[in-house]
Amino acid sequence: MAKTKTDLSWQELEIGGIIIHPGNAAEYKTGDWRSTRPVWDTKRCVRCGACYIFCPDASIYETEEGYFEADLYHCKGCGICAHECPTQAITMVEEEE
Amino acid sequence: MGKRIGLEVSISAAEAVKMANVDCVGAYPITPQTHIVEHLSELVNDGELDAEFIPVESEHSAMSVCAGVAAVGARAFTCTSSQGLALMNEIVHIVASMRLPMVMILANRSMSGPISIWNDHTDVMSIRDCGWVQVFANNGQEVFDHVLFGYRVAESEKVMLPVMIHLDGFILTHVIEPVEFWEEEQVARYLPDFKPTYPLHPDRPVTMGPLGMPDMYSEAKVAQDEALIQSKSEIISAWKELGDIVGRYYKPIEAYKTEDAETLFITQGSFGETVSLVVDSLRDEGEPVGLLMDRLWRPFPFEEFRQAVGNARNLIVIDRAISYGGQGGPLAIDVRSILYKEKNQPNITNFICGLASRDVTIDDFKNIYSKSMEKMKTSPREEDFEYYGIRGK
Numbered sequence: 462m463a464k465t466k467t468d469l470s471w472q473e474l475e476i477g478g479i480i481i482h483p484g485n486a487a488e489y490k491t492g493d494w495r496s497t498r499p500v501w502d503t504k505r506c507v508r509c510g511a512c513y514i515f516c517p518d519a520s521i522y523e524t525e526e527g528y529f530e531a532d533l534y535h536c537k538g539c540g541i542c543a544h545e546c547p548t549q550a551i552t553m554v555e556e557e558e
Numbered sequence: 559m560g561k562r563i564g565l566e567v568s569i570s571a572a573e574a575v576k577m578a579n580v581d582c583v584g585a586y587p588i589t590p591q592t593h594i595v596e597h598l599s600e601l602v603n604d605g606e607l608d609a610e611f612i613p614v615e616s617e618h619s620a621m622s623v624c625a626g627v628a629a630v631g632a633r634a635f636t637c638t639s640s641q642g643l644a645l646m647n648e649i650v651h652i653v654a655s656m657r658l659p660m661v662m663i664l665a666n667r668s669m670s671g672p673i674s675i676w677n678d679h680t681d682v683m684s685i686r687d688c689g690w691v692q693v694f695a696n697n698g699q700e701v702f703d704h705v706l707f708g709y710r711v712a713e714s715e716k717v718m719l720p721v722m723i724h725l726d727g728f729i730l731t732h733v734i735e736p737v738e739f740w741e742e743e744q745v746a747r748y749l750p751d752f753k754p755t756y757p758l759h760p761d762r763p764v765t766m767g768p769l770g771m772p773d774m775y776s777e778a779k780v781a782q783d784e785a786l787i788q789s790k791s792e793i794i795s796a797w798k799e800l801g802d803i804v805g806r807y808y809k810p811i812e813a814y815k816t817e818d819a820e821t822l823f824i825t826q827g828s829f830g831e832t833v834s835l836v837v838d839s840l841r842d843e844g845e846p847v848g849l850l851m852d853r854l855w856r857p858f859p860f861e862e863f864r865q866a867v868g869n870a871r872n873l874i875v876i877d878r879a880i881s882y883g884g885q886g887g888p889l890a891i892d893v894r895s896i897l898y899k900e901k902n903q904p905n906i907t908n909f910i911c912g913l914a915s916r917d918v919t920i921d922d923f924k925n926i927y928s929k930s931m932e933k934m935k936t937s938p939r940e941e942d943f944e945y946y947g948i949r950g951k
Contacts, residue, residue, distance in 0.1 A: 480764060
């Protein structure tokens with residue numbers, strides 16, 4: 462993996478701080494902004510994928526069984542998934558650490 | 559050699575912009591810059607200059623237009639004065655940090671208020687720390703030459719920074735002077751096409767001007783400062799080549815009759831020409847006096863400045879701007895700081911004068927010289943600076 466911005470010295474930055482590699486926002490772990498995290502109840506989940514579609518940070522992925530989980534390195538805990546879930550299968554749980 | 563014709567300095571500046579074959583002019587009229595953009599709009603309208611002329615609704619937009627133009631790899635020009643510069647201030651800083659090359663002429667005018675359309679350097683000093691390459695032109699010919707020089711330096715792969723050319727409003731912009739135009743062939747030899755490393759283009763997407771989080775903002779700023787510091791060698795070689803082509807050689811610090819001079823005047827802009835006459839006259843009277851004109855303002859040419867000061871014992875720094883509550887005019891503050899490490903520091907007196915085009919005549923400068931000599935004899939370090947010619951002071 463390329464160096465993240467945090468590791469770069471001033472000499473290594475592109476001219477004018479330009480970003481030439483697309484998609485590097487994924488390198489920025491926004492998960493530590495979170496105060497609550499989404500927890501799925503697979504008994505209620507109908508695997509519609511609404512949470513996956515609505516997630517503004519593309520941090521929900523589909524499991525092998527067709528259910529959904531959050532990528533906690535990037536999930537900011539905004540709760541949009543829980544709000545949009547048609548079967549109320551997602552609960553936002555307080556982060557205790 | 560190109561044709562030599564008498565023209566208003568603003569018109570010849572616009573003709574130089576035409577010779578630089580700019581792709582876009584984004585500008586808003588403001589006194590005393592107006593004639594420059596007016597003439598450019600005529601050149602575009604008459605088909606003499608194949609460029610977009612974008613008459614924007616504010617200077618903030620003028621500089622934003624230039625940012626976009628430079629980002630795609632085209633050649634941008636704008637010019638403004640005082641309040642216009644204040645309004646575009648945000649983008650002036652941003653284009654430097656984004657390393658977008660362009661040329662802007664600043665027709666120097668006082669910052670209001672009181673409301674003033676006249677000339678001094680209070681606008682220059684308001685953006686001293688904006689990160690642009692900044693040069694002072696002292697007459698019409700120098701303005702003409704420095705437009706072409708500006709693009710040459712700005713677009714150099716080693717520099718990639720915007721260049722600002724300072725010329726005194728009215729005193730230069732509205733004066734008719736003989737100016738020698740360049741031949742097309744000379745421009746072609748001096749100024750290659752602009753080829754940026756990362757032009758904004760749909761086929762090669764990049765993100766320009768992204769957020770700089772605290773963990774990389776400082777590195778980005780150091781990279782920017784290093785680029786400005788290192789631009790000096792390219793600036794010097796661009797002046798050398800300009801001289802080889804048109805026969806006029808420019809230096810970061812221009813020296814006039816400094817040999818064996820015990821006292822040196824230090825000026826910026828058109829005052830240099832007046833003070834050169836003062837030096838002639840004082841030399842005739844047997845006074846060992848010379849003149850240093852600061853041409854390169856940023857990056858400041860420390861080494862050249864120290865060499866130019868040489869063994870002079872007294873320096874008279876002329877400022878045309880105020881650093882409110884500071885230790886003198888901005889030029890004097892820099893001069894004192896630069897010479898701090900010298901073992902034999904010269905005495906420095908500082909006069910702030912010529913605000914809002916108030917005349918400072920040859921006699922006034924002689925008076926400043928006498929005042930300075932008195933201070934040097936008695937208490938050169940007592941006063942940091944003096945406002946010259948103020949009623950009631």
